[in-house]
Structures are given as C-alpha cells and as structure tokens.
Amino acid sequence: MKKTASPYITVKQSSIHSNGVFAKKNIPAGTRVIEYVGEKITKAESDRRAEVVLNVNKTDNTKGAVYIFTLNKRYDIDGNVSYNTARLINHSCSPNCEAQLVRGHIWIVALKDIQRGEELTYNYGYDFDSYEEHPCRCGSPDCVGYILAEEHWPKLKARHLTHRPKRKLSHEEIVRHQEKFRRKPKVPVILVLDNIRSAHNVGAAFRTADGAGIEKIYLCGITAYPPNSQIDKTALGAQCSVAWEYHNNVADVLKDIKARGYQVILLEQTDASFDYADFEAKQPVCLVVGNEIEGVSEIAFHLADRAMEIPMFGEKNSLNVSVACGVAVYHISHSLRTHLRS
Numbered sequence: 037m038k039k040t041a042s043p044y045i046t047v048k049q050s051s052i053h054s055n056g057v058f059a060k061k062n063i064p065a066g067t068r069v070i071e072y073v074g075e076k077i078t079k080a081e082s083d084r085r086a087e088v089v090l091n092v093n094k095t096d097n098t099k100g101a102v103y104i105f106t107l108n109k110r111y112d113i114d115g116n117v118s119y120n121t122a123r124l125i126n127h128s129c130s131p132n133c134e135a136q137l138v139r140g141h142i143w144i145v146a147l148k149d150i151q152r153g154e155e156l157t158y159n160y161g162y163d164f165d166s167y168e169e170h171p172c173r174c175g176s177p178d179c180v181g182y183i184l185a186e187e188h189w190p191k192l193k194a195r196h197l198t199h200r201p202k203r204k205l206s207h208e209e210i211v212r213h214q215e216k217f218r219r220k221p222k223v224p225v226i227l228v229l230d231n232i233r234s235a236h237n238v239g240a241a242f243r244t245a246d247g248a249g250i251e252k253i254y255l256c257g258i259t260a261y262p263p264n265s266q267i268d269k270t271a272l273g274a275q276c277s278v279a280w281e282y283h284n285n286v287a288d289v290l291k292d293i294k295a296r297g298y299q300v301i302l303l304e305q306t307d308a309s310f311d312y313a314d315f316e317a318k319q320p321v322c323l324v325v326g327n328e329i330e331g332v333s334e335i336a337f338h339l340a341d342r343a344m345e346i347p348m349f350g351e352k353n354s355l356n357v358s359v360a361c362g363v364a365v366y367h368i369s370h371s372l373r374t375h376l377r378s
C-alpha cells in the first residue's frame with residue numbers, strides 16, 4: 037500500500053517524540069489535513085488488539101499507543117499500518133488538530149490556523165486508568181504531564197491534591213515538569229530592593245523572583261547589582277533570567293512605577309501594616325523591601341500606598357530579609373495570578 041500523503045504536511049523529526057507531522061504551508065482552521073486510514077476491524081478484534089498493546093506498554097511505555105479509532109457501532113479502524121502517515125502525528129495537551137469522523141472516514145482537521153513549520157498535534161484522548169504509564173512531553177505551557185483525554189484533567193488535578201506521594205522525582209523529571217511553567221507569562225509584580233546591604237541577600241531575591249515568575253527587580257541605592265560574585269553565589273544563574281535595573285534614586289523608580297498603575301506596598305512593620313496572608317492582589321503590585329537594619333528609606337515610606345508585615349510568633353522580631361522577601365513575593369504573585377485567572 038502506498039503511504040498516504042497530503043499537500044499540507046511533511047514528516048520530520050519532532051522534539052515531542054521521534055517523528056512527527058509538520059505543516060508544509062499555512063493551514064487555515066477547519067481544513068481536513070489528512071485522512072487517518074487503516075485496517076477496518078470488528079469491535080471484538082479491536083478489543084483483542086487493544087489488550088495486546090496495553091500488555092506491551094506495561095513493560096515499555098515508549099512502545100506504540102492504541103491506534104484504534106471508532107468508525108461506527110460495528111467497526112473500528114486500526115491505524116497502526118505503515119501506509120497511514122497520520123499515525124505519526126504526536127499528542128499535545130494544547131492540540132492544533134482533532135480527529136473527526138466524517139461520513140465513515142476519519143479526518144485530522146485543523147482546530148486553528150496553523151503556520152508553516154508548526155508541528156501538527158491532536159489529543160490522543162487516553163483513558164484515566166493507566167495515565168501514569170504515559171508521561172507527556174508535548175512541551176506546551178498547558179501540558180498536564182500525561183497523555184490524557186481532556187475530560188479526565190480535573191480528576192488528575194484532584195488526585196494530585198489528595199494523594200500522598202509515592203516517590204521523589206528524578207532531576208530529569210523535575211526539569212521536564214518545570215517546562216510547563218517556563219513559558220508562562222510573567223506576573224505583573226515588581227520587586228524594589230531599597231538599600232540592601234548584603235549582596236548574598238540580593239542574589240537570593242533574584243532566585244525568588246525567578247521562581248515566582250515576577251516581572252522585574254529594581255536595585256536601588258547601595259544595593260549591589262550584577263556582575264557581582266556574591267550575587268552569583270546565591271542567585272545561581274537567576275541574575276541572568278530575571279529582568280533588572282539599577283537606579284541610585286529609589287524615589288524616581290517608585291514614582292515611575294506608580295504612574296504605570298502599580299500599587300506600591302512596603303514589606304515593613306509600621307503602625308498600619310496588615311498581615312501579608314490577608315492580602316488579595318487585584319492590580320499590579322510593586323513590593324519594596326528595605327535595608328537589613330534600617331528598613332525601607334524615608335522617601336520610599338512616603339511614596340508607598342500601604343505596608344504589609346509577616347507576623348512573628350517566636351522570640352525574634354523579624355525574619356532575614358531574603359526569607360521575608362520570598363514569603364511575600366510568593367504570596368503576592370500567587371494571589372495576583374489567581375485574580376487574573378478569575
């Protein structure tokens with residue numbers, strides 16, 4: 037049998053898995069890109085083949101998926117045949133295509149406008165039963181981590197919220213897991229470091245800013261700025277991934293940030309500070325963190341809109357500035373992300 041072809045596609049190596057199918061030219065939404073063909077088999081035969089594939093998958097989860105599509109009440113199509121070029125289309129959690137049954141034929145149809153060079157994907161629609169055996173490497177920012185039908189995604193989330201962990205992730209798995217956050221847009225939170233004495237604390241703030249995915253750090257007054265070997269020590273590379281600017285004058289920085297619509301909040305114990313945990317961010321936030329001994333500068337104090345504090349339940353009356361910064365930045369960015377999603 038001759039391999040099926042389509043004027044829209046070409047097969048080449050994929051970053052998702054082995055070979056994939058790519059757009060040879062722009063494909064408008066709604067286009068029937070290529071037919072998914074194969075052997076027409078009865079339901080009984082279909083069940084038998086699915087069982088065989090499942091057993092193979094138990095020992096090697098890189099080995100073929102179930103290639104079977106429902107055709108009608110009596111027959112299915114097994115696409116696991118070399119002439120079915122559409123079988124090479126990889127799965128994605130943010131697919132640009134879907135399989136549609138059109139008058140007894142299965143078509144791969146574009147769900148959106150696809151640009152030349154983009155990889156074609158659809159959601160394989162796997163069951164929930166054995167999802168752990170099929171980790172997803174689609175690399176999309178919305179990747180749920182497994183090849184799984186979208187209808188099961190809420191169950192997956194609930195399961196991860198309630199189940200006790202069975203093992204720690206390997207370094208490789210952590211890196212892969214992080215991929216799904218890496219390309220998410222930054223949250224509109226700015227951190228201003230106002231006269232920070234220790235360059236180690238500056239480096240730690242960079243690391244927090246990177247982890248929390250905030251927009252930018254402004255380093256003001258005596259605060260050290262890159263390149264600086266002490267910053268490098270604690271930032272561990274985050275000084276290169278987080279946008280930053282140095283300004284001697286914190287007042288100029290805060291006036292400009294306020295004019296851009298940010299609410300300026302001090303991380304400081306004042307006569308009107310609120311508990312950071314009660315803060316619900318509803319607009320872009322600029323958090324100002326001050327000197328280890330003196331706190332925020334007078335001028336920053338006067339320009340700020342509000343002040344928040346982290347309650348202290350022990351003997352000491354304050355946290356290390358980089359620890360406090362981590363607590364506050366994570367809380368604010370989580371709160372603002374939640375607000376922006378709603």
Ligand SMILES: C[S@@+](CC[C@H](N)C(=O)[O-])C[C@H]1O[C@@H](n2cnc3c(N)ncnc32)[C@H](O)[C@@H]1O
Pocket residue numbers: 050052053054055056097098099100101123124125126127128171172173174183
């Ligand atoms: C139908 S084949 C797809 C074509 C395949 N890339 C090839 O070169 O043969 C299905 C297999 O590709 C792999 N695959 C497809 N999409 C994937 C994804 N998003 N993440 C991980 N593996 C994927 C899985 O091993 C799956 O069993």
Ligand SMILES: [Zn+2]
Pocket residue numbers: 128129130172173174175176178179180181182
């Ligand atoms: Zn995915």
